[in-house]
Amino acid sequence: MQSSIVQEDNNKIIAGIIGNDDRVLKTFYERHLPMVTSYVIKNSGNEYDAKDVFQDAMVIVYEKIKENTLDIHCSLGTYVYGISKNLWRNRLRRNSKVMSQDAQIDQSEEEVALENIERKEKILLIQKYLLVLGEGCKEILMLFFSGHSLKEIAKQRNLSESYARKRKFICQKKFMVMIEKDPVFKELKESSNYE
Numbered sequence: 001m002q003s004s005i006v007q008e009d010n011n012k013i014i015a016g017i018i019g020n021d022d023r024v025l026k027t028f029y030e031r032h033l034p035m036v037t038s039y040v041i042k043n044s045g046n047e048y049d050a051k052d053v054f055q056d057a058m059v060i061v062y063e064k065i066k067e068n069t070l071d072i073h074c075s076l077g078t079y080v081y082g083i084s085k086n087l088w089r090n091r092l093r094r095n096s097k098v099m100s101q102d103a104q105i106d107q108s109e110e111e112v113a114l115e116n117i118e119r120k121e122k123i124l125l126i127q128k129y130l131l132v133l134g135e136g137c138k139e140i141l142m143l144f145f146s147g148h149s150l151k152e153i154a155k156q157r158n159l160s161e162s163y164a165r166k167r168k169f170i171c172q173k174k175f176m177v178m179i180e181k182d183p184v185f186k187e188l189k190e191s192s193n194y195e
Helices: 004-018 022-042 047-066 076-095 109-132 135-145 150-157 161-181 183-192
Strands: none
Touching (some): 004 022, 004 047, 022 047, 022 076, 022 161, 047 076, 047 161, 109 135, 109 161, 135 150, 150 161
């Protein structure tokens, strides 16, 4: 059962996330990102991967808050850490970076062809909605997706790093909302049982 102190902390953080409170978000990132970074680095990743996974976890939390489906029985930090771990393990599986010793690749040519089609559809979907975004958001996300750190993006766009982080979070949210409404995304999500 969740203690009242943890629940109070969670409520403050949730209010900060909803209100895009830089101070609350920055404190949350500083407190919990290092744990995710440590986990990702120990499991074939790097700092960039950790930031990316942490950001994706935050987007999932934001969506659950928005949809009023967030039901947690621990601290929000622990919850985000758990989501981050699951996202990272899924990414490793998809990228075939790690495989358990007794795992075997048993994909037919048809499965490989289907995966290639799905990958191409995902790329087309992403490209379609990047074109719809405003130039500022489009540029920030393109830089981020191409591997630039938030520090590099901030420097290139002449922004503070915290503002670049906030803009990336807002742009990514906007981007995901558009993509998730697309019927192609829904089909891809159902076919891959993502999330």
